[in-house]
Amino acid sequence: MSGALRVLEHNLFVYRRTWKGSVFMSFVSPVLFLTAMGLGLGSLISRGPVRTVDGLSYVAFLAPGLLAATAMQSAFVETTYPIMARIVWLRTYDGMLATPIRVLDVLAGEFGWLAVRLALGSCAFFLVMVLFGTVHSGLGLLAILVAVMTGLAFGAPIFAFTATQRTDNSFALIGRLLITPLFLLGGVFFPIHQLPQLAQGIAWLTPLAHGVALARGLSIGVLTPSAGVHIAVLLVYAGIGIVAARITLRRRLVP
Amino acid sequence: MATPATRTDALIHARGLTKRFANLVAVDAIDFDVARGEAFGFLGPNGAGKTSTMRMIGCVSMASSGTLRVLGMDPVQDGPKIRARLGVVPQSDTLDLELHVDENLYTYARYFGLPRDVARRRAQQLLEFVQLADRARDDVELLSGGMKRRLTIARALVNEPELLLLDEPTTGLDPQARHLVWDRLYRLKQQGVTIVLTTHYMDEAEQLCDRLVVMDKAKIVAFGSPRSLIDQYSSREVLELRFPIDTTPALDKLDGVAERIEPLPDRVLLYTSDGEAATVAVHNRGLRPESTLVRRSTLEDVFLRLTGRSLIE
Numbered sequence: 001m002s003g004a005l006r007v008l009e010h011n012l013f014v015y016r017r018t019w020k021g022s023v024f025m026s027f028v029s030p031v032l033f034l035t036a037m038g039l040g041l042g043s044l045i046s047r048g049p050v051r052t053v054d055g056l057s058y059v060a061f062l063a064p065g066l067l068a069a070t071a072m073q074s075a076f077v078e079t080t081y082p083i084m085a086r087i088v089w090l091r092t093y094d095g096m097l098a099t100p101i102r103v104l105d106v107l108a109g110e111f112g113w114l115a116v117r118l119a120l121g122s123c124a125f126f127l128v129m130v131l132f133g134t135v136h137s138g139l140g141l142l143a144i145l146v147a148v149m150t151g152l153a154f155g156a157p158i159f160a161f162t163a164t165q166r167t168d169n170s171f172a173l174i175g176r177l178l179i180t181p182l183f184l185l186g187g188v189f190f191p192i193h194q195l196p197q198l199a200q201g202i203a204w205l206t207p208l209a210h211g212v213a214l215a216r217g218l219s220i221g222v223l224t225p226s227a228g229v230h231i232a233v234l235l236v237y238a239g240i241g242i243v244a245a246r247i248t249l250r251r252r253l254v255p
Numbered sequence: 256m257a258t259p260a261t262r263t264d265a266l267i268h269a270r271g272l273t274k275r276f277a278n279l280v281a282v283d284a285i286d287f288d289v290a291r292g293e294a295f296g297f298l299g300p301n302g303a304g305k306t307s308t309m310r311m312i313g314c315v316s317m318a319s320s321g322t323l324r325v326l327g328m329d330p331v332q333d334g335p336k337i338r339a340r341l342g343v344v345p346q347s348d349t350l351d352l353e354l355h356v357d358e359n360l361y362t363y364a365r366y367f368g369l370p371r372d373v374a375r376r377r378a379q380q381l382l383e384f385v386q387l388a389d390r391a392r393d394d395v396e397l398l399s400g401g402m403k404r405r406l407t408i409a410r411a412l413v414n415e416p417e418l419l420l421l422d423e424p425t426t427g428l429d430p431q432a433r434h435l436v437w438d439r440l441y442r443l444k445q446q447g448v449t450i451v452l453t454t455h456y457m458d459e460a461e462q463l464c465d466r467l468v469v470m471d472k473a474k475i476v477a478f479g480s481p482r483s484l485i486d487q488y489s490s491r492e493v494l495e496l497r498f499p500i501d502t503t504p505a506l507d508k509l510d511g512v513a514e515r516i517e518p519l520p521d522r523v524l525l526y527t528s529d530g531e532a533a534t535v536a537v538h539n540r541g542l543r544p545e546s547t548l549v550r551r552s553t554l555e556d557v558f559l560r561l562t563g564r565s566l567i568e
Binding site: 002003006009010013014017090091092094095096097098099100101102253254255 | 276313315316317334335336338339341343345347349350351352353354358361362363365366367368410411414
């Protein structure tokens, strides 16, 4: 356990040099999205025939979904290039493993740090949501936790994949074929039930749809029985990812 | 090899140590012991198995078969415990380019569980030891190759290791930087630190190592002190003959002039106990080399003899 904390401490040290820009961006991105899509596009919707989406103003519908999707994107970024750098380009992990630090400590430290980063980003996002008046319930605070879980549900399997790669060629592909389509079609900008039947099925197989559904429910203070399923799906993805990462990273670093 | 059968006091004890990768035997059943306080070298060309051996000693690669004990412990069971008492200088620097020079030492000290104030103090002392104190707040990126190497060595010392593993410590450094590194390693040895290093530089091995093994194609092909290896595998002196291009005579013209003749692409080496006499003999046979040089035998000659090729290819 203490080994994991040392790894986390190292990441904190690195972050000390970049935190200002990073924190600034965590506010800028949701403000831009909620203004352009939520208020801009939302004003058109409110003047249209349906006026609301699933009973919510468009910005209130959009914000919690975007919170979860932003966590997904951050997790994707954090578990591809920086991890590749620490495995291959900078060989930071080789340095760590020459000390009492074990592969398991590296993983625990990195996932712990990922959770911290996701929590920070999600808190910033949540503050923006409060300012935009889209949080209708105290339960909404739990949406931050949901966002962190959604991020880990993507980050852990992607980390496991990154540990198998020799180059960064495939990361752009993951972005284009997985992350961007999910961001656009996974229930963030419009309800999943508007998709064709087959696409709906696919969407529900991914963690994003479950994270979005949970966050949306919590932000308006509604917790349906299906919440249990959503939570389970997120935990299963994160769990499988962590176990897989333990195997692939060990194979990579301690041949 | 010539290793004593059992040395219970050995800091490293290897018997039949083997490392296999998918379709390659990187280390093939080697035996060696390293005693406390000595400087021990692995000499050999690239691909001989030196780095694989070092990684097994460093407990970051598991032996495929054979016995390995480091500090009296089993690397499979006690990896973290052993590593807590090792210092490792890897072949290519793994410095943290995202951190300052002093932060590299501080965070590394923390990996060993050192308290914050101790970590800070030791970082300061080690920067002085490797003459980088004035660069403490610089980005690592700004350091020269030799400075980075010294920082890596400093980093390997944060836990005050009993055993220091160095994989090609001075490859790629200019002569001045190499001498500084050698000087620091020599001081550490004086302080009682056991040093194990790999190199493909003869002068490095001769300067630093009390004993060494020569590795080639995954096996140990010779073992001993630099002096004893030279005595055993080479003559006292070497006569180097260089002929004008395309006029190198047939080797049989040199028959009997020396104990052994080694033709190289650019020159001919004659192994003999008396270089001057051999030079006279060569001239008496009507041969006219462009230049002649008589020198003492070195480990390079040992290596040529053992493997039939030069160390740095």
